[in-house]
Amino acid sequence: MADRRRRAPSVVRALLDAHGSTYAEDAGIRLRDTPQPLYQLLVLSVLLSARIRSTAAVASARELFDAGMRDARRMADASWQARVDALGRGGYRRYDERTSTQLGEGAELVLRDYGGDLRRLRDAAGDDDGELSRQLQKVPGLGPMGADIFLREVQRVWPGVAPRLGDKALQGARRLGLPDDPAELVRLAGDSDPAALAAALVRAALDKSVVEELVGEAADSS
Known part of the structure; x- marks a missing residue:
């Protein structure tokens, strides 16, 4: 001992x-406390939640962002097939169709409930870990593990949840x-x-x- x-x-x-x-750095996300990178981290957290290699999840996030789906509005406006294609290029093949649907629905939720800005989710939860996790899990495809991934990574710019x-x-x-x-x-x-x-x-x-x-x-x- x-x-x-x-x-x-x-x-x-x-x-x-x-x-x-x-993982955000690996996916090319320049994490700041602003709507676009926070949304990108949410997308990455959804992708990392599936039973798939983290390298494939990170590569697929990069493909989605490179295809222009960098914020909730652009993700919602993209076609289902465009999301499937980007996920496939990243190696996310077993879950690409279901995840494409989840990403579209999740983008609509973020736009409807938070105006595309996840800082509003944080402010509503008051930096309470349990409430933040519960609210994050309303996003399709984001269970307890995905919420944990998001909060682990976002603590760099949300000091209220650190360490x-x-x-x-x-x-x-x-x-x-x-x-x-x-x-x-x-x-x-x-x-x-x-x-x-x-x-x-x-x-x-x-x-x-x-x-x-x-x-x-x-x-x-x-």
């Missing part, structure tokens, strides 16, 4: 250095032999962005090679 504690700071540093990019790691990140921490207490993990990360820490820990939960690589590096450096 003492050896694990001694290695923990090295493991966290190595984890952030190697895997500390957020937020989530169950999947804590699973990654346990696999790395790190404490599964969020406050302790944030302390170990120092000045690092909690969103980057959460994304890196999620990658450790999803990919055992990340765990093998980092635990080995920490052992070598000790």
